[in-house]
Amino acid sequence: MKSIEELEKEYRKRTPTSLKCFERAKEYIPLGVNSNFQAYDPYPIFWDHAKGNRYWDVDGNEYIDFNSAFGSTLAGHAHPLIVKAVTEQLSKGTLYTAPTDLTATCVEEIKKRFPVDMVRFANSGTEATMHALRVARAYTEKEKVIKIEGCYHGMHDYLLQSVEPDLDKAGPDDRPYTVPQSKGIPKDISKGTIVVPFNNADAMQDALERNKGDVAAVIMEPVMMNCTLIPPRDGYLEKVRELTEAYKAVLIFDEVKTGFKVAYGGASEYYHIKPDLITLAKCLGSGFSLAAFGGKKEIMEVIGPGGVAHGGTYSANPLAIRASITALREVLTRENLAHATKLEDKLADGLRKALKDNGIPGYVNSLGPCGMVMFTEHEIYDYRTTVRYYNSDRLKKLWFGLVNNGIWIAPHTDEHWTVSVLHTEEDIDKALAVIEKVAPDLK
Numbered sequence: 157m158k159s160i161e162e163l164e165k166e167y168r169k170r171t172p173t174s175l176k177c178f179e180r181a182k183e184y185i186p187l188g189v190n191s192n193f194q195a196y197d198p199y200p201i202f203w204d205h206a207k208g209n210r211y212w213d214v215d216g217n218e219y220i221d222f223n224s225a226f227g228s229t230l231a232g233h234a235h236p237l238i239v240k241a242v243t244e245q246l247s248k249g250t251l252y253t254a255p256t257d258l259t260a261t262c263v264e265e266i267k268k269r270f271p272v273d274m275v276r277f278a279n280s281g282t283e284a285t286m287h288a289l290r291v292a293r294a295y296t297e298k299e300k301v302i303k304i305e306g307c308y309h310g311m312h313d314y315l316l317q318s319v320e321p322d323l324d325k326a327g328p329d330d331r332p333y334t335v336p337q338s339k340g341i342p343k344d345i346s347k348g349t350i351v352v353p354f355n356n357a358d359a360m361q362d363a364l365e366r367n368k369g370d371v372a373a374v375i376m377e378p379v380m381m382n383c384t385l386i387p388p389r390d391g392y393l394e395k396v397r398e399l400t401e402a403y404k405a406v407l408i409f410d411e412v413k414t415g416f417k418v419a420y421g422g423a424s425e426y427y428h429i430k431p432d433l434i435t436l437a438k439c440l441g442s443g444f445s446l447a448a449f450g451g452k453k454e455i456m457e458v459i460g461p462g463g464v465a466h467g468g469t470y471s472a473n474p475l476a477i478r479a480s481i482t483a484l485r486e487v488l489t490r491e492n493l494a495h496a497t498k499l500e501d502k503l504a505d506g507l508r509k510a511l512k513d514n515g516i517p518g519y520v521n522s523l524g525p526c527g528m529v530m531f532t533e534h535e536i537y538d539y540r541t542t543v544r545y546y547n548s549d550r551l552k553k554l555w556f557g558l559v560n561n562g563i564w565i566a567p568h569t570d571e572h573w574t575v576s577v578l579h580t581e582e583d584i585d586k587a588l589a590v591i592e593k594v595a596p597d598l599k
């Protein structure tokens with residue numbers, strides 16, 4: 157059985173050029189990366205290029221990619237159809253800051269999947285959730301927002317709250333305090349965000365009742381996908397839908413991660429719930445910066461002069477929109493999603509077997525083409541059960557073992573894995589062979 161120190165030694169031996177890149181980058185760039193999520197110990201791998209379902213790092217090591225850019229590249233990397241579409245667009249100009257007919261086409265594709273009447277585009281999930289909140293506030297003429305502890309909705313001040321709070325500061329389980337996730341967030345902003353646990357409809361009702369008449373919106377990831385992978389319990393989302401209607405709060409499903417993946421029409425389709433607003437990003441652009449928020453006509457119509465401001469120089473730029481139309485029409489089809497989901501089922505089953513054969517406590521959560529190994533014997537149903545019971549040391553060992561053998565997953569519990577539409581049976585067999593090899597080190 158290899159120790160974590162031995163695994164780290166192997167990692168360092170394979171990736172000396174990444175270390176050099178990292179040393180250089182951190183001179184000029186805080187943490188050496190451009191998103192805190194890209195920083196991890198002992199140092200991040202620096203990539204050279206990606207194609208299909210493979211990455212190559214700056215040392216020339218090849219990896220089968222199961223992270224899929226935090227679940228954004230369900231279409232794979234450099235998919236030939238998307239490359240063709242954006243290559244055509246490149247020579248026609250990439251930014252007009254003026255309308256094109258392409259955007260309505262893209263909205264029509266979104267409407268085939270999600271229960272939305274109207275849509276506006278943005279560049280990132282952060283922008284989409286920020287604008288959706290503003291729209292909800294304007295529509296309801298109320299100000300507070302309820303979010304779920306452990307859900308992530310981007311980097312803006314209103315929702316960068318209680319994403320991974322220290323439990324010593326986070327208050328009671330059923331009435332969590334709001335803990336800012338960053339320095340620099342004004343205290344008054346945190347006061348407007350109320351935090352509740354996932355999978356607890358009573359706590360949601362309690363929060364709505366305590367803030368009766370003040371809650372503009374409830375925003376949630378319908379499946380927690382920034383805290384391992386935690387599905388909603390039976391009836392939970394239905395109850396949240398009922399409560400938000402009763403308390404006249406706009407229900408926003410943040411489908412930035414669930415959208416296009418857990419089903420063709422995201423979690424809304426999978427769980428048969430119609431939220432009032434939906435936010436999308438990641439797979440929507442399939443490798444290009446594109447996001448969207450949309451929903452009921454009467455709510456979205458608050459956008460306009462004298463109403464809600466929304467804009468952006470790169471909003472709905474034709475390059476990202478062309479990539480999106482091609483991805484939605486030709487790549488992220490029901491058939492291709494079924495293919496990726498079938499492969500994920502095989503991967504998850506193989507992992508379950510490896511856990512059992514090696515007597516490692518744990519189980520595997522799997523939804524659509526996404527999955528996550530849960531290193532614990534306890535049921536994980538919210539953020540706090542993850543913090544209390546998930547064995548992150550075991551995940552770190554698994555991560556080293558996989559990465560040292562050419563399988564790429566995320567290095568922390570924030571992320572699940574995603575099988576892309578370009579993965580093959582052979583890729584899954586290779587991954588399972590590596591899992592079989594490294595599983596004894598996890599005991």
Ligand SMILES: Cc1ncc(COP(=O)(O)O)c(C=O)c1O
Binds near residue numbers: 282283382410
């Ligand atoms: C559910 C969810 N919402 C919003 C965001 C923010 O998206 P972006 O990184 O594009 O700003 C993320 C990013 O991971 C996310 O997972």
